[in-house]
Amino acid sequence: MESEKRRKMKEKFGLRRDIFKEFLAESLGIFVLILFGCGSVAQTVLSKGAVGEPLTIHIGFTLGVMMAVYMAGGVSDALMDYTNGQFEVTGANATANIFASYPAKHLSVVNGFVDQVIATGALILCILAITDRKNIGAPKGMEPLCIGLVIMAIGVSMGLNCGYPINPARDLGPRLFTAVAGWGMEVFRAGGCWWWIPVAGPMVGGAVGAGIYFLFVELHHPEPKTQEENNVQDKYEIITMS
Template sequence: MDFETIRKLKERCTLRSDIIKEFLAEFLGTFVLILFGCGSVAQTVLSRETQGEKLTIHFGFTLGVMLAVYMAGGVSAQFLGAFLGSGAVFCLYYDAFTDFSGGNLTVTGDNATAGIFASYPRENLSLFNGFIDQVIGAGALVLCILAIVDKRNIGAPRGMEPLVIGLSIMAIAVSMSLNCGYPINPARDLGPRLFTAMAGWGKEVFSAGGGWWWVPVVGPMVGGVVGAVIYYLMIELHHPEPEKNFEDDSSMKDKYEMNAIN
């Protein structure tokens, strides 16, 4: 195959629509996030913590976020990526799911496996407290991201942003995961939850925890807005204006005289 044929083939396969490009990038990035994140949960739970623990779950999601950001590059189709990522994890550990629960896919109880994919509240956690938990967690994440990418602040070195964002997820994981984990992303929680509803866990995934399912969907959206507003009002609004290079009258006069001579 000659160079010209390869070039024409590439032109035919190259997408023209920016929306479709963003869809594919975000789809693949979220797929990777769920594959590594939920995969680390599945390995820990299904092995009954013989091949993992809570800290390995935190590392799984941290590295998943970092690699997803490197892959997607900030360009949105998160929901579908989360749904198919959950499916990949289920297929990967299908036999382990069967052995763990005797073939019964349950949402609550000692052999519950629905929590591998989506978040569920700890016992006696109220919906209000859970909602506040998600607002604070998502707000903290947005605050960190805005600081990391703010070039008028210290910021992160170019190319290191995904790593530092991943470390921000780790900080949230080790300090705010007691109540319900740290979904802090509507698509990350809702997509896998819908997958479990369709894959055999049933409608209980929406009724468990007193109808918990809406909290990790609405809470992060509210928290994201709150975090952005706080950063703008307390940091970004107060950045000094960039200096403008005004030329004094003498320099302007010199330029005029030089042009006149030429």
Template sequence: MELENFRNLRERCSVRRDIIREFLAELLGTFVLILFGCGSVAQTILSREKHGENLTIHFGFTLGVMLAVYMAGGVSGAFANFADGKQIVVGENATAGIFASYPRENLSLLNGFIDQVIGTGALVLCILAIVDKKNIGAPKGMEPLVIGLSILAIGVSMALNCGYPINPARDLGPRLFTAMAGWGLEVFRAGNGWWWVPVVGPMVGGVAGAVIYFLMIELHHPELEKNLEDDNSIKDKYELNTVN
């Protein structure tokens, strides 16, 4: 009886439309990414690097990405004693950088844009290689781990200029949150209007990375039909030799 009630409850509560299921999965996956990634940044900044450093931030985002992919891939405060409670966007005691990316001093918008294009392009190249079944790829079930390690590689090699947002969802949403949570519109004015760079740059970089992988790797994979013809030819030869 209890099992039947559970099944009835599950049927009533389950979502059958794919678009809604994918939305819920992506929502939860992004939450996990931001939770662990921005959490590692918060712990480092708010403890003044006593309980964290750049490497722990890299691991925070690496694990955040990995767990988010494992979670969603199958379907599709502490401020009171810091800076006297002031919500500062830039400077020594800035806390807005916990949530969104900001450029280092003297980094131009153009250089930052190129930085994001290259970083995101590298990520997409790695992801496509990892999930490409015609390439070596990654063992089944290990894809999120390897993608997470790709994020770690980008973090330890390309984080100097502005961190490595390389994802509009990782930067724009948290920036909107800080704007509404007390940091104000300065989060959009800082860095000479930096906010659009980690939004547009990853979009361009993602397309560029996909095009490069297609032109240099995927386009040159042996055709499936040709492989099947070769297999059938070998099979026919084997059967003919057997008959003889």
């Protein structure tokens, strides 16, 4: 009876077009990424480090990315207490950086762009290695965990300059939110008009990382025999003994 109701509901409300299914899954994934990632930043900033630190931010984004991959494959009263109702983009009481990335004082625009190209290139390079079934690869179902650990590695090694946005969706959407939620257009002017760096840099870095992996690794894979090609996907699957 339950399965019959589910079948009828799926027939009535289920989406037929793949693009709409992908849109919903990606939207939910990005929501979870921002929820965990920016939530860990908010907890650290608003508590002035009492219940958070850089490592907890890295962990928050790591878990956010991991769960977002699994799914796709608001401002609390504490903010008002912290800022006394003044939403500042820069300065000691800045809170716009809870939601989007801003450059450190030592970082120039050019260096920031290079930072994003390198960090995103490293991310894509590692993702391709993790999902490459002709390489060692990762066990089936463990790919999101491995990708999350890559995010943590990038955070602990390259997070000093600007907080490693390495994803236009992670940075531009929250920045638009802050622009209309009280911080104003200063979120686009701050840091020497920094906002475009986390958008353009990851796009270039993604292409660079993919190109490097193709030229250095994928291009040189030997052509497998037919039977081996059919079995290569199962080679590294986790075997569960019942």
